[in-house]
Amino acid sequence: xxxxxxxxxxxxxxxxxxxxxxxLDSHPDCKEGIKKYNEVVSEADGLREQYExxxxxxxxxxxxSKRDEFNWTDxxxxxxxxxxxxxxxxx
Amino acid sequence: xxxxxxxxxxxxxxxxxxxYVPIQKMCELMEPVQALLAGTxxxxxxxxxx
Amino acid sequence: MWIYxxxxxxxxxxxxxxxxxxxxIITQYGGPDGELGASLRYxxxxxxxxxxxxxxxxxxxxxxxxxxxxMIGSICHQLSKDIDPAEIKAAGFDSYYVDHGTGVYPAxxxxxxxxxxxxxxxxxxxxxxxxxxxxxxxxxxxxxxLMRMTDDPDVLEPLRFLREREIVHFQRFGEALEGVREYLxxxxxxxxxxxxxx
Numbered sequence: 001x002x003x004x005x006x007x008x009x010x011x012x013x014x015x016x017x018x019x020x021x022x023x024l025d026s027h028p029d030c031k032e033g034i035k036k037y038n039e040v041v042s043e044a045d046g047l048r049e050q051y052e053x054x055x056x057x058x059x060x061x062x063x064x065s066k067r068d069e070f071n072w073t074d075x076x077x078x079x080x081x082x083x084x085x086x087x088x089x090x091x
Numbered sequence: 092x093x094x095x096x097x098x099x100x101x102x103x104x105x106x107x108x109x110x111y112v113p114i115q116k117m118c119e120l121m122e123p124v125q126a127l128l129a130g131t132x133x134x135x136x137x138x139x140x141x
Numbered sequence: 142m143w144i145y146x147x148x149x150x151x152x153x154x155x156x157x158x159x160x161x162x163x164x165x166i167i168t169q170y171g172g173p174d175g176e177l178g179a180s181l182r183y184x185x186x187x188x189x190x191x192x193x194x195x196x197x198x199x200x201x202x203x204x205x206x207x208x209x210x211x212m213i214g215s216i217c218h219q220l221s222k223d224i225d226p227a228e229i230k231a232a233g234f235d236s237y238y239v240d241h242g243t244g245v246y247p248a249x250x251x252x253x254x255x256x257x258x259x260x261x262x263x264x265x266x267x268x269x270x271x272x273x274x275x276x277x278x279x280x281x282x283x284x285x286x287l288m289r290m291t292d293d294p295d296v297l298e299p300l301r302f303l304r305e306r307e308i309v310h311f312q313r314f315g316e317a318l319e320g321v322r323e324y325l326x327x328x329x330x331x332x333x334x335x336x337x338x339x
Contacts, residue, residue, distance in 0.1 A: 008152075011148065022309065022310075023313075027316075087298065
Protein backbone atom coordinates (compact mmCIF):
# COMPACT_ATOMS: atom_id res chain seq x y z
CA UNK A 1 0.00 0.00 0.00
CA UNK A 2 1.15 3.52 -0.77
CA UNK A 3 3.47 4.83 1.96
CA UNK A 4 2.20 8.40 1.74
CA UNK A 5 -1.41 7.23 2.18
CA UNK A 6 -0.70 5.17 5.30
CA UNK A 7 1.55 7.84 6.78
CA UNK A 8 -1.06 10.52 6.13
CA UNK A 9 -3.85 8.51 7.77
CA UNK A 10 -1.60 7.67 10.73
CA UNK A 11 -0.53 11.32 11.11
CA UNK A 12 -4.18 12.39 11.06
CA UNK A 13 -5.26 9.77 13.64
CA UNK A 14 -2.35 10.44 15.97
CA UNK A 15 -3.14 14.15 15.82
CA UNK A 16 -6.78 13.52 16.73
CA UNK A 17 -5.52 11.48 19.68
CA UNK A 18 -3.23 14.30 20.82
CA UNK A 19 -5.99 16.94 20.64
CA UNK A 20 -8.53 14.66 22.33
CA UNK A 21 -6.04 13.68 25.06
CA UNK A 22 -5.36 17.34 25.85
CA UNK A 23 -9.11 17.91 26.11
CA LEU A 24 -9.48 14.88 28.39
CA ASP A 25 -6.68 16.21 30.63
CA SER A 26 -9.05 18.99 31.70
CA HIS A 27 -12.28 17.00 31.25
CA PRO A 28 -11.43 13.62 32.81
CA ASP A 29 -15.11 12.70 33.28
CA CYS A 30 -16.19 13.16 29.67
CA LYS A 31 -17.39 9.68 28.68
CA GLU A 32 -18.13 10.69 25.11
CA GLY A 33 -14.59 12.02 24.76
CA ILE A 34 -13.00 8.90 26.21
CA LYS A 35 -14.99 6.72 23.82
CA LYS A 36 -13.91 8.75 20.81
CA TYR A 37 -10.29 8.82 22.03
CA ASN A 38 -10.17 5.03 22.40
CA GLU A 39 -11.65 4.54 18.93
CA VAL A 40 -8.96 6.75 17.42
CA VAL A 41 -6.16 5.02 19.36
CA SER A 42 -7.44 1.61 18.28
CA GLU A 43 -7.49 2.50 14.60
CA ALA A 44 -4.07 4.17 14.85
CA ASP A 45 -2.62 1.07 16.54
CA GLY A 46 -3.64 -1.19 13.66
CA LEU A 47 -2.32 1.24 11.08
CA ARG A 48 0.94 1.70 12.96
CA GLU A 49 1.54 -2.05 12.82
CA GLN A 50 0.89 -2.04 9.07
CA TYR A 51 3.29 0.86 8.55
CA GLU A 52 6.04 -0.77 10.59
CA UNK A 53 5.71 -4.09 8.77
CA UNK A 54 6.07 -2.37 5.41
CA UNK A 55 8.39 0.53 6.07
CA UNK A 56 10.31 -0.05 9.29
CA UNK A 57 10.22 0.81 13.00
CA UNK A 58 8.55 4.02 14.19
CA UNK A 59 9.61 4.01 17.83
CA UNK A 60 12.99 4.23 19.40
CA UNK A 61 13.56 1.21 21.74
CA UNK A 62 9.93 0.08 21.56
CA UNK A 63 9.39 -1.16 18.01
CA UNK A 64 10.60 -4.53 16.81
CA SER A 65 13.45 -4.61 14.34
CA LYS A 66 11.98 -6.90 11.72
CA ARG A 67 14.89 -7.13 9.33
CA ASP A 68 18.44 -8.40 9.69
CA GLU A 69 19.77 -4.88 9.57
CA PHE A 70 18.82 -2.39 12.28
CA ASN A 71 16.72 -0.34 9.90
CA TRP A 72 15.77 2.17 12.58
CA THR A 73 18.70 4.16 11.16
CA ASP A 74 17.33 4.21 7.60
CA UNK A 75 16.95 7.42 5.63
CA UNK A 76 14.96 9.54 5.22
CA UNK A 77 14.47 11.04 8.68
CA UNK A 78 11.36 13.08 9.51
CA UNK A 79 13.04 16.50 9.21
CA UNK A 80 13.96 15.76 5.57
CA UNK A 81 11.74 16.69 2.64
CA UNK A 82 11.63 13.11 1.28
CA UNK A 83 10.14 11.71 4.46
CA UNK A 84 7.02 13.87 4.26
CA UNK A 85 3.82 14.14 2.22
CA UNK A 86 1.53 17.01 1.27
CA UNK A 87 -1.68 16.97 3.33
CA UNK A 88 -4.10 18.18 0.61
CA UNK A 89 -7.83 18.01 1.19
CA UNK A 90 -9.06 14.51 0.54
CA UNK A 91 -8.83 11.46 2.81
CA UNK B 92 -32.60 16.31 21.19
CA UNK B 93 -31.08 19.23 23.13
CA UNK B 94 -28.59 21.29 21.16
CA UNK B 95 -25.02 20.97 22.45
CA UNK B 96 -23.50 24.28 23.54
CA UNK B 97 -19.68 24.26 23.45
CA UNK B 98 -19.47 26.76 26.32
CA UNK B 99 -21.55 29.01 28.60
CA UNK B 100 -21.31 32.71 27.86
CA UNK B 101 -21.59 33.67 31.52
CA UNK B 102 -19.33 32.53 34.35
CA UNK B 103 -21.20 32.02 37.62
CA UNK B 104 -18.49 32.49 40.23
CA UNK B 105 -15.89 35.25 39.92
CA UNK B 106 -13.62 37.26 42.17
CA UNK B 107 -11.59 40.41 41.75
CA UNK B 108 -8.00 40.25 40.49
CA UNK B 109 -8.46 36.98 38.61
CA UNK B 110 -8.81 36.11 34.91
CA TYR B 111 -11.32 33.56 33.61
CA VAL B 112 -11.50 31.35 30.53
CA PRO B 113 -14.84 29.64 29.85
CA ILE B 114 -14.71 25.84 30.08
CA GLN B 115 -15.17 24.14 26.72
CA LYS B 116 -17.64 21.31 26.26
CA MET B 117 -17.16 18.78 23.47
CA CYS B 118 -19.93 18.84 20.85
CA GLU B 119 -19.34 18.05 17.18
CA LEU B 120 -15.88 17.00 15.99
CA MET B 121 -14.35 17.95 12.65
CA GLU B 122 -13.60 15.57 9.81
CA PRO B 123 -10.14 14.06 10.48
CA VAL B 124 -8.15 15.54 7.55
CA GLN B 125 -9.82 18.94 8.04
CA ALA B 126 -8.86 18.75 11.71
CA LEU B 127 -5.18 18.25 10.87
CA LEU B 128 -5.22 21.15 8.40
CA ALA B 129 -7.07 23.42 10.83
CA GLY B 130 -4.89 22.47 13.82
CA THR B 131 -7.66 21.16 16.06
CA UNK B 132 -10.51 18.63 16.02
CA UNK B 133 -12.88 21.09 17.80
CA UNK B 134 -14.65 23.47 15.38
CA UNK B 135 -15.48 25.94 18.18
CA UNK B 136 -11.75 26.48 18.79
CA UNK B 137 -10.87 27.21 15.17
CA UNK B 138 -9.79 30.82 14.61
CA UNK B 139 -8.97 31.50 10.95
CA UNK B 140 -6.13 33.93 10.29
CA UNK B 141 -6.09 35.66 6.94
CA MET C 142 10.36 9.92 30.21
CA TRP C 143 10.45 10.64 26.51
CA ILE C 144 10.36 8.34 23.56
CA TYR C 145 10.80 9.40 19.96
CA UNK C 146 8.37 8.54 17.21
CA UNK C 147 9.94 8.75 13.78
CA UNK C 148 7.42 11.00 12.10
CA UNK C 149 6.31 14.64 12.27
CA UNK C 150 3.22 15.83 14.11
CA UNK C 151 2.41 17.79 10.93
CA UNK C 152 4.39 17.08 7.73
CA UNK C 153 6.98 19.59 6.55
CA UNK C 154 7.71 19.33 2.84
CA UNK C 155 9.24 22.45 1.34
CA UNK C 156 10.19 22.75 -2.33
CA UNK C 157 11.51 26.31 -2.61
CA UNK C 158 14.74 27.54 -0.99
CA UNK C 159 14.38 30.77 1.01
CA UNK C 160 17.21 31.48 3.46
CA UNK C 161 15.85 34.97 4.25
CA UNK C 162 12.67 33.33 5.53
CA UNK C 163 14.65 30.72 7.47
CA UNK C 164 16.43 33.57 9.25
CA UNK C 165 13.02 34.77 10.50
CA ILE C 166 11.40 31.42 11.26
CA ILE C 167 14.37 30.37 13.42
CA THR C 168 12.90 32.73 16.00
CA GLN C 169 10.29 30.08 16.81
CA TYR C 170 13.14 27.62 17.38
CA GLY C 171 15.26 29.63 19.81
CA GLY C 172 13.63 33.03 20.18
CA PRO C 173 11.76 34.66 23.08
CA ASP C 174 8.34 33.21 22.23
CA GLY C 175 9.49 30.04 20.50
CA GLU C 176 8.89 26.34 20.97
CA LEU C 177 12.08 25.57 22.91
CA GLY C 178 11.17 28.15 25.55
CA ALA C 179 7.61 26.86 25.62
CA SER C 180 8.59 23.23 26.17
CA LEU C 181 11.16 24.02 28.87
CA ARG C 182 8.73 26.39 30.59
CA TYR C 183 5.91 23.85 30.88
CA UNK C 184 8.14 20.84 31.59
CA UNK C 185 9.89 22.81 34.34
CA UNK C 186 6.63 24.08 35.85
CA UNK C 187 5.25 20.53 36.17
CA UNK C 188 7.08 19.89 39.41
CA UNK C 189 5.34 22.65 41.36
CA UNK C 190 1.86 21.88 39.98
CA UNK C 191 -0.79 21.00 42.55
CA UNK C 192 -3.71 19.30 40.76
CA UNK C 193 -3.40 16.06 38.75
CA UNK C 194 -5.10 17.71 35.78
CA UNK C 195 -2.71 20.67 35.69
CA UNK C 196 0.26 18.29 36.00
CA UNK C 197 -1.08 16.35 33.01
CA UNK C 198 -1.68 19.50 30.98
CA UNK C 199 1.82 20.89 31.69
CA UNK C 200 3.39 17.51 30.93
CA UNK C 201 1.46 16.91 27.72
CA UNK C 202 1.64 20.41 26.26
CA UNK C 203 5.35 20.57 27.16
CA UNK C 204 5.82 17.35 25.24
CA UNK C 205 3.82 18.56 22.25
CA UNK C 206 6.00 21.69 22.08
CA UNK C 207 9.03 19.46 21.48
CA UNK C 208 7.24 18.11 18.39
CA UNK C 209 6.66 21.71 17.32
CA UNK C 210 10.35 22.48 17.88
CA UNK C 211 11.11 19.67 15.45
CA MET C 212 8.73 21.11 12.87
CA ILE C 213 10.36 24.54 13.06
CA GLY C 214 13.84 23.03 12.81
CA SER C 215 12.69 21.07 9.78
CA ILE C 216 11.28 24.18 8.10
CA CYS C 217 14.50 26.16 8.62
CA HIS C 218 16.64 23.21 7.48
CA GLN C 219 14.62 22.61 4.32
CA LEU C 220 14.52 26.34 3.46
CA SER C 221 18.30 26.70 3.57
CA LYS C 222 20.03 23.38 2.89
CA ASP C 223 20.71 23.82 -0.84
CA ILE C 224 21.14 27.56 -1.10
CA ASP C 225 23.35 29.06 -3.73
CA PRO C 226 26.33 30.59 -1.84
CA ALA C 227 26.16 33.63 -4.12
CA GLU C 228 22.70 34.41 -2.67
CA ILE C 229 23.63 34.23 1.01
CA LYS C 230 24.53 37.88 1.41
CA ALA C 231 21.61 39.14 -0.66
CA ALA C 232 19.25 37.09 1.48
CA GLY C 233 20.50 38.70 4.70
CA PHE C 234 21.50 35.22 5.80
CA ASP C 235 25.27 35.94 5.97
CA SER C 236 25.51 36.77 9.67
CA TYR C 237 23.75 33.52 10.63
CA TYR C 238 25.70 31.54 8.01
CA VAL C 239 29.16 32.50 9.25
CA ASP C 240 28.38 31.14 12.72
CA HIS C 241 26.18 28.19 11.80
CA GLY C 242 26.41 27.45 8.07
CA THR C 243 23.15 25.90 6.99
CA GLY C 244 22.83 24.21 10.37
CA VAL C 245 20.02 24.84 12.83
CA TYR C 246 20.89 26.79 16.01
CA PRO C 247 18.53 28.09 18.70
CA ALA C 248 18.50 31.88 18.38
CA UNK C 249 16.03 34.66 17.69
CA UNK C 250 15.49 36.28 14.28
CA UNK C 251 17.75 39.09 15.53
CA UNK C 252 20.51 36.56 16.29
CA UNK C 253 20.21 36.51 20.10
CA UNK C 254 21.03 33.02 21.36
CA UNK C 255 18.40 31.13 23.35
CA UNK C 256 18.31 31.81 27.06
CA UNK C 257 16.28 30.54 30.02
CA UNK C 258 15.55 34.22 30.68
CA UNK C 259 12.86 33.80 28.00
CA UNK C 260 10.68 31.87 30.42
CA UNK C 261 9.78 31.63 34.08
CA UNK C 262 8.97 28.77 36.42
CA UNK C 263 7.85 30.63 39.51
CA UNK C 264 6.86 27.67 41.68
CA UNK C 265 3.47 29.30 42.29
CA UNK C 266 0.76 27.32 40.52
CA UNK C 267 -1.43 30.33 39.71
CA UNK C 268 1.46 32.52 38.59
CA UNK C 269 2.81 29.77 36.35
CA UNK C 270 -0.53 29.31 34.60
CA UNK C 271 -0.90 33.07 34.01
CA UNK C 272 2.64 33.05 32.55
CA UNK C 273 1.55 30.25 30.21
CA UNK C 274 -1.58 32.08 29.02
CA UNK C 275 0.63 35.03 28.06
CA UNK C 276 3.21 32.75 26.44
CA UNK C 277 0.63 31.14 24.17
CA UNK C 278 -0.61 34.55 23.04
CA UNK C 279 2.93 35.73 22.31
CA UNK C 280 3.54 32.63 20.24
CA UNK C 281 0.27 33.14 18.35
CA UNK C 282 1.22 36.74 17.51
CA UNK C 283 4.66 35.61 16.35
CA UNK C 284 3.15 33.03 14.01
CA UNK C 285 0.85 35.70 12.62
CA UNK C 286 3.79 38.05 11.95
CA LEU C 287 5.71 35.17 10.34
CA MET C 288 2.73 34.23 8.16
CA ARG C 289 2.71 37.81 6.81
CA MET C 290 6.32 37.33 5.65
CA THR C 291 5.62 34.66 3.00
CA ASP C 292 3.20 33.43 0.34
CA ASP C 293 4.72 29.97 0.09
CA PRO C 294 1.92 27.46 0.83
CA ASP C 295 4.47 24.78 1.85
CA VAL C 296 5.53 27.10 4.69
CA LEU C 297 2.14 28.64 5.47
CA GLU C 298 0.45 25.28 6.11
CA PRO C 299 2.66 24.18 8.99
CA LEU C 300 2.72 27.74 10.40
CA ARG C 301 -1.07 27.87 10.31
CA PHE C 302 -1.21 24.54 12.18
CA LEU C 303 1.25 25.79 14.80
CA ARG C 304 -0.69 29.04 15.28
CA GLU C 305 -3.93 27.19 15.92
CA ARG C 306 -2.20 24.90 18.45
CA GLU C 307 -1.31 28.00 20.49
CA ILE C 308 -4.99 28.93 20.65
CA VAL C 309 -5.93 25.43 21.82
CA HIS C 310 -3.13 25.44 24.41
CA PHE C 311 -4.37 28.78 25.74
CA GLN C 312 -7.81 27.24 26.23
CA ARG C 313 -6.36 24.24 28.12
CA PHE C 314 -4.25 26.42 30.41
CA GLY C 315 -7.36 28.50 31.07
CA GLU C 316 -9.22 25.35 32.10
CA ALA C 317 -6.30 24.26 34.27
CA LEU C 318 -6.39 27.69 35.95
CA GLU C 319 -10.00 27.16 36.97
CA GLY C 320 -9.16 23.73 38.39
CA VAL C 321 -6.25 25.12 40.41
CA ARG C 322 -8.35 28.01 41.71
CA GLU C 323 -11.03 25.57 42.86
CA TYR C 324 -8.39 23.46 44.58
CA LEU C 325 -6.78 26.44 46.34
CA UNK C 326 -10.16 27.80 47.44
CA UNK C 327 -11.42 24.47 48.76
CA UNK C 328 -11.27 23.34 52.37
CA UNK C 329 -8.09 21.38 52.86
CA UNK C 330 -6.58 19.81 55.93
CA UNK C 331 -2.98 20.42 56.87
CA UNK C 332 -1.04 18.47 59.47
CA UNK C 333 1.61 20.50 61.24
CA UNK C 334 4.30 18.75 63.24
CA UNK C 335 4.78 20.33 66.68
CA UNK C 336 8.41 20.95 67.63
CA UNK C 337 9.74 18.92 70.54
CA UNK C 338 10.58 20.84 73.70
CA UNK C 339 14.33 20.95 74.36
